[in-house]
Amino acid sequence: MKALALALAAGISLVAFSAAAETIKVGVTPGPHAQILEKVKEEAAKKGLDIKVIEFSDYVVPNAALSSGDIEANSFQHQPYLDNQIADRGYKIVPVGTTVNFPIGVYSTKYKKFEDIPAGSSIGIPNDPTNGGRVLLLLADKGIIKLKDGVGVKASVVDVVENPKKLKFVEIDAAQLPRSLPDLAAAGINTNYAKEAGLDPVKDPILREDPKGPYVNVIAVRAQDKDKPWVKTFVETYHSPETRTFILETFKGAVLPSW
Known part of the structure; x- marks a missing residue:
């Protein structure tokens, strides 16, 4: 009976964890953005957030994909570029957290x-x-x-x-x-x-370029999603000590954390 009770409890816990888990697709460009997000994905999984990393080969498609709902977030652009895209294309996209700076x-x-x-x-x-x-x-x-x-x-x-x-x-x-x-x-x-x-x-x-400037990169989501719980989890995971250490050790000054 004890074994049965333990098995049932474990099963209930697994179902509860599965129900709490959420999957999001995040667009990135190849290279550092993708590498960093793979680390974020690893840490986010511990919090029940499953991140699917979607790579795009240019700077135009990730915002179009986000606006159309093909992905839930993207992490590839700095704030001036996002501002320009919003002004030109009318996207209802907002930044929810900073990421890194790549001095050009x-x-x-x-x-x-x-x-x-x-x-x-x-x-x-x-x-x-x-x-x-x-x-x-x-x-x-x-x-x-x-x-x-x-x-x-x-x-x-x-x-x-x-x-x-x-x-x-x-x-x-x-x-x-x-x-x-x-x-x-x-x-x-x-x-x-x-x-x-x-x-x-x-x-x-x-x-x-001087690394201190307006070109810090951001995580962007649709305006309608900005207050969803997964957004907070995603940003907090990106800003974790584990992610910061990964960036500093992997890129050795070529890419700098913004937080």
Whole structure:
């Protein structure tokens, strides 16, 4: 009878745990975002949250998939990019927690210093407004170009008011910039794509962004879901000491926790 009672109790506990467990699909881009989320998935499972990691190869589809309900959350973009997507496409998507920062870098296979780049050279920048502007802000911060006053994170090529080296800015899909490097003097490349291409985001850039800035990445969900219990569990798990340690030990300064 005791054995039967224990078996029944165990069965009831298992049913209760199964009923409490919830599955969510979270969109990421390949590389660090995906690697970090696999760690978050491992920790979230201990809290009854089952995360399915869905990888997307570009920056456009994850928000479309989230808006349409194909996934429950995404973790791949910084706040200025999300703001731009919401303004352009009317998505009812909101940030619910910060994640990491990837200081963007300018890379070159031809030159060891930016000052060695000849006048009139072509510089690749991402063709999406926020990441392209991010590279321009980096160049402006280093005194290479000057931008119109007050443009901030919305900077674009038309906002360049001083360009002493007469650099030509070539707008290319962010994921394609690493393979375009041989055809360019240099290119501003997002950290995840740099790592995928075998570049070292700490040692290889000839210019690197200050990690303290507006480009901290976020977890985004549909506005209608922001108060659901799984959102709190997901964010808390991402912000756990285990996740922080994983990021610091795995990426060694190329990716920085925001919390």
